Amino acid sequence: MSDQDKKKGGDESSNTTAEDVKKVLLESGIEVKPLYSREDVNDSEVDQSLPGVYPFTRGIHPLMYRKRPFTIRQYAGFASPEETNRRFKFLIENGQTGLNVAFDLPTQCGLDSDDPKTLGEVGRVGMTIDTLDDFEIAFDGIDLDKITVSLTINGAAIVLMAMYFALAEKKGYDLHTLRGTAQNDILKEFIGRGTWIFPVDSSVKLVVDTVEYCAKNIPKYSPVSVCGYHIRESGANPIQEMAYAFCIAKAYTDETLKRGVDIDEFASRLSFNFDIYGNLFEQIAKFRGGRRLWAKIIREEYNAKNDRSSWMRMIAGGGGGGLTKDQPENNIIRSSYYALISALSGTQTMALCSYDEAYTIPTEKAAELSLRTMQILIHEMGICDTVDPLGGSYYVEALTDRFETEIKEEMKMVEEMGGIVDSISSGKIQEKISHQAYEREKGIQDGEIPKVGVNMFQKDEEPKPVEFHQYNADAADFQIKKLRKIKERRNDERAQTCLEKLREDSLQNVNLMPSVIEAVKAYATVGEIIQVMKDVYGEYEEPIFF
């Protein structure tokens, strides 16, 4: 009898010895049994748990995609606001229902296009924004009531959010009903992604300014999307991804409560951004278990009365970390599975990395394939027909329970390390997960972590000439000229007065959102506004642990 045959008969445990079945450990360190049955879910809360009902293990809405499919929101933004506007319109015409705006690195780091530190970076990885004028160009002809806009901005978030609100106000939208999202999760920027500007405490203060301001003035806007995504991409395992994100969300929550804002006035507007790559069931359980735990945290620890406050709303997709440069077409297949995982996990919004994203900014063709991947899932696969189709699976439910427990344990460990803010300030978290990234890379290079096309089923072939996103150097010159023109044209006295007011407010430690909004309306530049805050707060110094 072959090994395979023996396994087939494995339900009679007496025939199978432990040696016959290789031990399987998930990336999270959880051991997987060859078979799950009713007794594995005996103590599970799943039987009492309905979608749309606390603690929302099976989804935050009763009907989920049966009522409305997940939002498709690919990350896009190219060079100039003019080009970006054309790309946005192209995406909308092709059925995209939300926009996810990419900014170039100077904008993300709070530098103007004419700053010498931006050498070669203007308009390279996303759209350049110097002043409100650029925002007006980028969103020209786009209905902000119909298309939800997500701003992928962190270090300079308060400025770009202010521009979005100023733009909406100028266009005549009612701020009380204005929707949209800003990433605005600075704590994860210190762990991965790296577009920090100010020291950790001041950075958190600015996030809380935006949360407080939105709760009081723009209540439908989601001011923060807490990102487990980049934490995982930096080396965290799936348990740590959720645990660190929850600790970060709690840190913003605690600070907002100190401002006297009620939990139910802002918790429902906090959302999450998570990563998907690796084991299919592990990811699904991560989201289901995480969603249950977050609901409990918000209701039990923070005494939220409104159910919506305890929703773990998320954008989940990805997953850059799973994609490979070897045999890049395989990434199309991987991304399709990631999309499936995301939908089976009850995501609200989905974005996929494009197959060429392991080595370049996505080409238009690759971005279109990502869009089609999600559309095929919605329209051909029946993914929207029934809610949480994996609910009740012995394996998925057992793993979901386990994830809830493990994430909670990991959060306790962060507390024991001194809390998330201190662990990030000191670099402890960064050191821990970057070492894990090293261990993982070693595993892949040694062949211990299987990766198709990389350490198995490789083919000897000449690297194909790959198409790269082209950088237009002229666009940078054009942008700098435009910036000069705006500076000449604006009422400079008014701009300077607004910047002075911002300086005073920064020194007095009041909420900066109102003075930043006034400054952007006066066409003060991103760089000018950030510089005022740098003068007051100083700049972050990165802990180096090598």
Added chain:
Amino acid sequence: MKILLSKPGLDGHDVGVKVLAYALKDAGFDVFYTGLRKSIEEIIQQAEDVNADMIGLSILSGTHLILCQRMQEIMDEKSAPIPWLVGGNIPHGDTEAIEGYGALAAFPTGTKVAEVITFLKEYPAA
């Protein structure tokens, strides 16, 4: 060999450079890391301060040609220029240009860490 790793420009993708730092340390190299967002001038200054034998630049945002050109401009003025390498999102077509600017080699995304270690071990010590 003493090697200084750095992230020039504004690019914040630092997983790769940190993985390389651990790997080089494990392989017995003396490793320094500057952190993010350093100008070419700052990087070379720091390399001189620690007496580095080699500089490694990690660039994923696509700015490699401009930054390498700057590297050449400054190194050309030095009486004892420090040899340097580049890693990151480097299209194959750009490798030659990078070497033209004076880099010893360019290692594109997907390069095995062992390959970099072998390269450095075979490089004649100064």
